[in-house]
Amino acid sequence: MSFMETVGRLQVDDPAPLYMQLQKVLRDAIVGRVISPEAAIPPERDLAEEFGVSRLTVRKAVDGLVTEGLITRRRGAGTFVAARVEKSFSKLSSFSEDMISRGRVPHSEWLARSVGAVTPEESLSLGLSPGSQVYRFQRLRYADGQTMALEYSTIPAYCLPSLEAVAESLYAALDAAGNRPVRALQRLRAVAFTTEQADILGVRTGDAGLFIERRGFLQDGRAAEFTQSYYRGDAYDVVAELNRA
Template identity: 60%
Template sequence: MSSLAEIMRSMEQTSLPLYQQLQRALREAIDKRVFGPEEALPAERQLAADLSISRITVRKAIDGLVDEGLLVRRPGSGNFINTRIEKNFAKLTSFSEDMRARGRTPKSVWLKRSEGTVTPEEALRLRLSPGAPVYRFNRIRYADDMPMCLEYATIVAGALPSLDAVNVSMYEALEKSGNRPVRALQRLSALLLNAEQAQLLQAQQGDAGLAVERLGFLRDGRAVEFCRSIFRGDMYDFVAELSTP
């Protein structure tokens, strides 16, 4: 607990409410591996005693991190670091935004970046004429040092100033050029990882995976992004909120 206490002391001069300071300290402690994946946090009573704060403050801080998906509460067992990522299908957010919102650091290992012309399938999906120029971005996406998914994206060439415009977040690059998608059609299907996919994701051949196909549109209705992603099935939960008509 000394590491968490030291982090808390470094934040004592901030004007944030105490429960938010504790949330920040817990995020930093998780990021620095003070608590490991799937490791239980100390009991709320113990946290309160060690940090000289009230249990109400501890409970409010932990409740917020549970709501964010960073922690998971297991009745009778305690509060644990959540290694699974919950992706809301109702919100059009980037991988980088999702990871940062959970206190994780998004990273990429590039498999290939290239400029070319549309394939027949890409032309059909993106509603482009044969021979239209596109950029292709293939990479492994990481949360901290854990490979989470394979991403194979095709972007209409006019939506970005150059092939090198994408560094970490593709949506941030598209937003800078005024071409970030505002809506998308997504299709989710189950699969078993093949040998190549498993090797890249540090998984086992035959492990469960999730394939997500996304077609992103601009405000004027033009398609700008066609992306296929392969997610590790043991790392992701996809959630959609439904309502009656």
């Protein structure tokens, strides 16, 4: 069965522009799970031939779906249906735990790790005195081989035995040291990726992202974590459960 037969044909009597028609056909197939998450979308040339439209029409339709976050482009690999991850703000969990709970395979690529004196911003966020030692970790986070987020974490030195104590999971290392956060304050906002961030994540400059800042605390009130994460907007959703008081 051809791709067009799977997702449906364009309607001859539809007055809408061709790119919008093709966009609707693809959108309906994605939302209706006719095409599975992570499934490959045929190349522009193949789509143009199957649907009898120009490659420019195909490109315009696909660009719109990329903007909506339904389709993602991967450099050197092609175009795929986006596999979105939902993040609940009702539970204090790590990135690795979030991915595993959703049946995804987490992986991290180290960009940098260092030890040094706390900066003024870190001092304010963590409530540390000037000159206090902290560990800094910069990682690129993956789920099933797909880039998900850039993560920058600062941890007070009293929370970990050494810089090398963190392997795949920061929270696992904090837990092993008896210093896993028991509560956290988080804030989020929409951002547009800079050229540097986009190059690392494999997206385009200016693409939409989600910035999440977390400050974690120990049972005794001391700060244990200051993390700033930049998530891909086409692969990550935030979900909050609200209850009437």
